[in-house]
Structure formats: structure tokens, C-alpha cells
Amino acid sequence: MVETVSFSKQYLYDTLKVGITVPVRLVLNDSTAVFEAKLDTGAANCIFERVHGENLGLTIESGEKQNFSTATGTFTAYAHEVSLSVLEIEIFTRVYFAEDESYARNVLGRQGFLDRVKLGLVDYEGKLLLSAYEK
Amino acid sequence: MQTSIEQVSNMIRALPLEDLSKLREVIDETEREKRTMDGEKQARLKYDLERYKKARKWINENSEKYMNKWVCLEGDELVAVDDDGRTVYQTAIEKGIKAPFIHHIVDESLPFGGW
Numbered sequence: 141m142v143e144t145v146s147f148s149k150q151y152l153y154d155t156l157k158v159g160i161t162v163p164v165r166l167v168l169n170d171s172t173a174v175f176e177a178k179l180d181t182g183a184a185n186c187i188f189e190r191v192h193g194e195n196l197g198l199t200i201e202s203g204e205k206q207n208f209s210t211a212t213g214t215f216t217a218y219a220h221e222v223s224l225s226v227l228e229i230e231i232f233t234r235v236y237f238a239e240d241e242s243y244a245r246n247v248l249g250r251q252g253f254l255d256r257v258k259l260g261l262v263d264y265e266g267k268l269l270l271s272a273y274e275k
Numbered sequence: 276m277q278t279s280i281e282q283v284s285n286m287i288r289a290l291p292l293e294d295l296s297k298l299r300e301v302i303d304e305t306e307r308e309k310r311t312m313d314g315e316k317q318a319r320l321k322y323d324l325e326r327y328k329k330a331r332k333w334i335n336e337n338s339e340k341y342m343n344k345w346v347c348l349e350g351d352e353l354v355a356v357d358d359d360g361r362t363v364y365q366t367a368i369e370k371g372i373k374a375p376f377i378h379h380i381v382d383e384s385l386p387f388g389g390w
Contacts, residue, residue, distance in 0.1 A: 149320075151324075157383075158386060158387050159387055163323065163324070163327040163376070165374065172373060172374040172375075173364070173374075173375075173377065174323075174374050174376040174377065175376065175377050175378060176331075178387075189360070191345070191377070191379070192360075194360075194361055195360070195361060195364040195377070227320060228316045228317075228319065228320040244379055
């Protein structure tokens with residue numbers, strides 16, 4: 141069986157950089173934060189550095205607490221609802237901000253991002269294809 | 276509940292003749308608005324990606340010098356640098372940048388082992 145999938149956006153990412161990195165825009169009320177994040181199919185959720193949440197005016201610890209496991213231990217993050225845009229595909233979604241200031245990763249994981257888009261990847265060519273998910 | 280195109284077609288067929296021209300105006304206006312919005316989004320995306328590519332090039336060339344610092348870049352122009360990402364963001368906002376691109380320069384020389 142051959143299945144054809146079409147995408148509305150194409151982005152050529154830097155294959156020399158660690159991970160598949162894309163620019164991300166978070167918006168909450170009148171504040172906007174723009175930074176890089178990595179696509180991570182192994183991450184359960186979208187998890188960002190604490191500073192980005194604070195720059196949006198959030199009190200990080202006011203969100204719902206969630207512990208996450210990693211290969212080497214655990215860390216804590218807090219959930220907040222924001223508008224998340226990747227390549228102008230805008231989603232109002234729940235993301236997490238790490239409690240620890242030393243947490244220095246931004247990842248786009250499954251719930252809240254990958255489950256809201258259609259994603260195609262040709263890593264050899266550094267090509268990312270993306271569309272908003274529609275039934 | 277979402278209305279299907281078939282349901283809409285049936286509703287249109289049931290309309291009296293005088294309402295069809297009003298409907299055509301609504302469709303034309305909606306199409307114009309959506310095309311304008313799409314055009315604006317495309318232009319913004321193009322601008323954002325060009326700005327980001329310049330910023331990324333700057334980071335690649337300057338990461339050693341600014342290791343462990345937070346920086347704000349407007350294209351390839353360094354707007355602010357500090358040990359604290361909140362200070363960098365605030366400085367950028369005070370300089371009139373509405374959507375500051377903030378980056379924490381950390382050592383990425385080792386490959387990431389995943390979660």
C-alpha cells in the first residue's frame with residue numbers, strides 16, 4: 141500500500157548541529173519568547189528552560205507539577221498553557237517549564253506538539269516537513 | 276459540531292434567489308481576508324527565518340567567546356548579553372524588540388544521548 145501525505149511547510153535544518161533544531165515562538169498575553177528547540181520523539185511533552193516561561197510573565201511554580209524521568213535521573217517541571225508556533229503553525233497547548241534554572245534544554249515532544257501536527261523527516265537532506273494536523 | 280461541505284451545499288440550494296448575491300459577497304470577502312492573512316503569515320515566516328538564520332550563523336561563530344552566557348540577537352546583531360536570561364529579555368524589550376530571540380549558549384560539543 142502506498143500512502144501519500146502532503147505538508148504545508150518545509151524547513152531545511154542545520155545537519156551539523158546537535159539534534160533537529162527549529163526556531164520556536166511562545167506567546168502569552170502581550171509577551172513573546174523566541175528561541176531554539178529540538179524535536180524529540182522520545183520526550184513525552186514539550187519542555188523548555190525556566191527563563192522562557194518567566195520572560196512570558198509566568199510564575200513557574202503556579203503550574204501543575206510534573207516529574208520527568210531521564211536515563212540518568214529525574215527532574216521537575218510545571219505545566220502552563222501558551223500559544224506555541226513552529227514555522228507559523230500555531231497551536232494553543234500545554235507546555236512545561238523546568239523548575240531548575242540549570243536545565244538547559246528546549247524540546248518539542250509528543251503531547252502538545254507532535255500529536256498536533258503532521259511531521260515528515262528526511263534527515264539525510266536536513267529536511268523537515270510540517271503541517272497542522274487535521275482529520 | 277462541524278458542518279460538512281455537503282450540508283452547506285444543500286443549505287445554499289435552499290436559499291431564495293435574492294440571498295445568493297449576498298452569499299457571494301460573503302464568500303468573496305472571506306476569501307480576500309483569508310488570502311491576506313495567509314500572505315501576512317508567509318511574509319512573517321520568511322522574515323523570521325531569515326532573521327533566525329543570521330542569528331544562528333552568529334552563534335556558530337561566537338559561541339566560544341560567549342560560552343554559558345545568554346544572548347539576544349536581532350539577526351546577526353548582538354542586542355544584549357548577560358549571565359541572566361531575564362535581564363537579556365528585559366533589555367531587548369526596553370530596546371523596542373517585541374519578539375526577542377533569546378539563546379543560552381551552552382557547550383554542545385558532546386552528542387546528546389537522549390532521555
